[in-house]
Amino acid sequence: MGSLRRVVPGVGPVVLMVAAASALLAPAARGGPAAVPVPFTQDPTMPNAVITIPSPGQVVSNVYQGGSLNLTVTGTATDTNLNNWTLDYGAGASPSSWTTIATGTTPVSNAALGTWQTGSLANGTYTVRLQVWDKAGTRSVVTNTVTLANFTVSQNVLQFNGSTGGTVTYTSVVPFTLTETLVVKNEQGQVVRTLVSLERGPGSYQDSWNGRNDGGALVPDGPYFYVATATPGAAATTITVD
Numbered sequence: 001m002g003s004l005r006r007v008v009p010g011v012g013p014v015v016l017m018v019a020a021a022s023a024l025l026a027p028a029a030r031g032g033p034a035a036v037p038v039p040f041t042q043d044p045t046m047p048n049a050v051i052t053i054p055s056p057g058q059v060v061s062n063v064y065q066g067g068s069l070n071l072t073v074t075g076t077a078t079d080t081n082l083n084n085w086t087l088d089y090g091a092g093a094s095p096s097s098w099t100t101i102a103t104g105t106t107p108v109s110n111a112a113l114g115t116w117q118t119g120s121l122a123n124g125t126y127t128v129r130l131q132v133w134d135k136a137g138t139r140s141v142v143t144n145t146v147t148l149a150n151f152t153v154s155q156n157v158l159q160f161n162g163s164t165g166g167t168v169t170y171t172s173v174v175p176f177t178l179t180e181t182l183v184v185k186n187e188q189g190q191v192v193r194t195l196v197s198l199e200r201g202p203g204s205y206q207d208s209w210n211g212r213n214d215g216g217a218l219v220p221d222g223p224y225f226y227v228a229t230a231t232p233g234a235a236a237t238t239i240t241v242d
Contacts, residue, residue: 047079047132049140052110054128060118061149061175063232069119069150075142077132078107085132087113093145095127123148123175149175153182153228162211162218170195170226172205178232184209187223195226 053074054060062069077085084105088098102114113130129143152173160166172180182196192213196205209226213219 043079043081043134043136043138045080046138047082047085047134047140048076049085049130049132049142050076050110051113051128051130051142051144052076054144054146056144056146058144058146059149059176060116060126060146061151062118063149063151063175063178063230069117071116071118073101073113073116073128074111075113075130076109076111077104077113077130078109079132079134081135082107083133083135083137085113085130087128087130089116089126089128091127092125093127098129101128118148118150121148123150123173151175151178151228151230153226155226160211165210167208167210169206169208170228172196172200172207172228174200174203174205174230176232177201178230180205181229182207183227184224185227186219192219192224 051073054071060071065071073087082105084103085108086103087101089101090096090098101116104113116128124147125145126148127143127145129141132140150173154171156169156171160168170182172182174180177199179199180196181194183191184193184195186192193209194214195207195209211218
């Protein structure tokens with residue numbers, strides 16, 4: 001067998017083997033072991049990773065989600081030779097750490113990828129990320145940065161005595177300008193006191209109830225609960241928190 005030496009500029013010498021006709025016989029024909037073909041798949045395309053909801057810059061808020069603090073993240077995670085995908089989120093526009101929302105090994109096409117539970121998170125900027133890998137280890141990544149802006153109300157005590165000057169304080173976190181109504185109801189669902197009914201800008205507000213009704217009289221002992229309603233605008237859905 002002879003050889004032909006060829007130099008490719010910038011690459012270095014390449015040796016091309018030129019075999020005699022007798023050497024081109026299959027190994028089995030010469031008494032050697034038979035050649036075993038090794039199948040392989042060529043996959044030049046990148047995995048498809050798309051986040052549809054939330055969209056880039058979207059304001060994620062329970063005010064726009066009928067009161068729900070959970071957001072269904074939808075999108076696409078596909079590839080002809082899909083291996084797996086991961087959906088996660090992190091705080092800020094460039095997160096230093098990530099929390100997993102969902103993972104999968106089957107393709108998802110313009111459908112639900114997972115549920116992002118936002119109830120325990122502070123309002124602010126977050127980034128939602130989708131990573132998709134194929135069987136060759138090739139990865140596609142898409143990130144959408146969003147603003148979390150939930151409306152919440154909490155109370156500082158579960159029991160108090162209004163006859164001795166005790167009060168309960170309700171703290172409202174208002175993420176953007178909206179109209180808030182905060183009332184106290186008795187066990188029968190009747191409104192005994194209206195604490196707030198006005199437009200508020202973004203911020204944290206505290207409103208106290210002293211155990212008296214709208215007429216100034218102490219209400220009877222028993223269970224009472226608050227109901228907060230937020231309406232961001234005439235075209236938006238009103239939500240109730242209780």
